[in-house]
Amino acid sequence: MTALVTIERHILDQQKRYPQATGSFTSLLYDIALAAKIIARETTRAGLAGILGATDSENVYGERQQKLDVFADNIIFKMNDHTQRLCAMASEEHDDIIAIPPHYGAGKYVLLYDPLDGSSNIDVNVSVGTIFAIHRKISRGARGRIEDVLQPGSSLAAAGYVIYGSSTMLVYTTGQGVHGFTLDPSVGEFLLSHPDIRIPEPPVYYSVNQGHEKYWTHGVRRFTRWLQGIDGEGQAPLSQRYIGSLVTDFHRNLLQGGVFYYPGDMRSPDKPYGKMRLMFEVQALGFIADQAGGYASDGIGSVLTIQPHHLHQRAPMFVGNRWLVEQAEAFIHQHDQDWVKAYGAYRDAKRQPV
Numbered sequence: 084m085t086a087l088v089t090i091e092r093h094i095l096d097q098q099k100r101y102p103q104a105t106g107s108f109t110s111l112l113y114d115i116a117l118a119a120k121i122i123a124r125e126t127t128r129a130g131l132a133g134i135l136g137a138t139d140s141e142n143v144y145g146e147r148q149q150k151l152d153v154f155a156d157n158i159i160f161k162m163n164d165h166t167q168r169l170c171a172m173a174s175e176e177h178d179d180i181i182a183i184p185p186h187y188g189a190g191k192y193v194l195l196y197d198p199l200d201g202s203s204n205i206d207v208n209v210s211v212g213t214i215f216a217i218h219r220k221i222s223r224g225a226r227g228r229i230e231d232v233l234q235p236g237s238s239l240a241a242a243g244y245v246i247y248g249s250s251t252m253l254v255y256t257t258g259q260g261v262h263g264f265t266l267d268p269s270v271g272e273f274l275l276s277h278p279d280i281r282i283p284e285p286p287v288y289y290s291v292n293q294g295h296e297k298y299w300t301h302g303v304r305r306f307t308r309w310l311q312g313i314d315g316e317g318q319a320p321l322s323q324r325y326i327g328s329l330v331t332d333f334h335r336n337l338l339q340g341g342v343f344y345y346p347g348d349m350r351s352p353d354k355p356y357g358k359m360r361l362m363f364e365v366q367a368l369g370f371i372a373d374q375a376g377g378y379a380s381d382g383i384g385s386v387l388t389i390q391p392h393h394l395h396q397r398a399p400m401f402v403g404n405r406w407l408v409e410q411a412e413a414f415i416h417q418h419d420q421d422w423v424k425a426y427g428a429y430r431d432a433k434r435q436p437v
């Protein structure tokens with residue numbers, strides 16, 4: 084029998100590589116795993132508990148929040164507000180950074196999270212996920228500030244996601260490879276099931292909302308035809324898979340090889356950036372892909388080098404096997420110079436529309 088490695092043991096083993104570590108970071112990851120177990124419990128019994136369906140409130144993007152979004156958002160906050168490990172939090176569901184309540188001490192990390200990504204899929208029983216990212220505090224003073232949150236992905240201390248699917252899995256990286264754990268519901272533990280994940284070759288899938296092709300730029304259309312084996316040099320076409328639940332689409336391609344993209348478009352020249360959120364989705368998944376030997380780009384360059392200016396900034400995302408993503412960049416560079424200009428101006432602007 085192979086050794087049973089719980090997530091706690093794995094995180095502790097990784098900590099041993101840093102003799103100066105205080106254990107704060109280790110405990111933070113463990114708290115996230117605990118929050119994930121509670122969210123998993125609620126998502127799997129959502130229909131029974133009668134909490135399916137939407138609330139009346141809207142989030143900052145004008146989307147109706149699902150009840151489970153609100154629940155997941157609260158659980159993650161409550162698990163982490165009092166531990167003295169964080170100086171601030173930020174959630175896709177909140178307009179501003181979330182302060183640590185003044186009666187609790189503050190710590191040296193920042194937690195960013197998308198509590199329940201793909202929530203429009205909840206009502207039809209499709210897998211959803213939680214995405215998280217951890218930055219180190221960089222500002223002076225006891226409490227976290229916006230500049231602690233608005234750091235590029237290349238500064239991330241850790242990132243991961245939880246997928247609530249046919250089983251619950253937690254996948255994370257601290258910059259030492261990507262590791263996946265499956266929740267054993269009978270004992271309530273995440274057990275190491277996918278050590279050292281590498282995006283395999285050859286890739287199998289491309290994943291994009293092809294219903295939006297009408298809005299795409301020429302380069303993105305050419306890239307897609309290349310993936311389909313139409314415009315290429317005789318390579319076999321990839322199969323198309325798109326669930327519309329980012330964590331699920333990303334996870335499949337991470338394990339089986341392929342490319343996920345949510346491109347920018349020119350349907351409105353002042354909104355060339357697509358749908359994905361840089362701080363809550365793109366950075367974390369980009370870091371994981373990078374650590375698994377893949378690559379994530381906004382169509383121009385690595386998403387990890389983007390200096391964010393706004394908490395709810397958006398970015399196009401092409402992520403998966405490196406050579407596929409580089410091919411997307413090449414098509415965009417060749418055909419979409421107008422878009423590159425428009426998106427580059429948005430990305431670098433200090434004041435951005437959301």
Ligand code: AHM
Pocket residue numbers: 146175197199200201202203292327328329330332358
């Ligand atoms: P959400 O964070 O509001 O749940 O939205 C993000 C979701 C992703 O999970 C998914 O990849 C994308 O929206 C699907 O968008 P579309 O329906 O435009 O293809």
Ligand code: MG
Pocket residue numbers: 175197199200201364
């Ligand atoms: Mg999301």
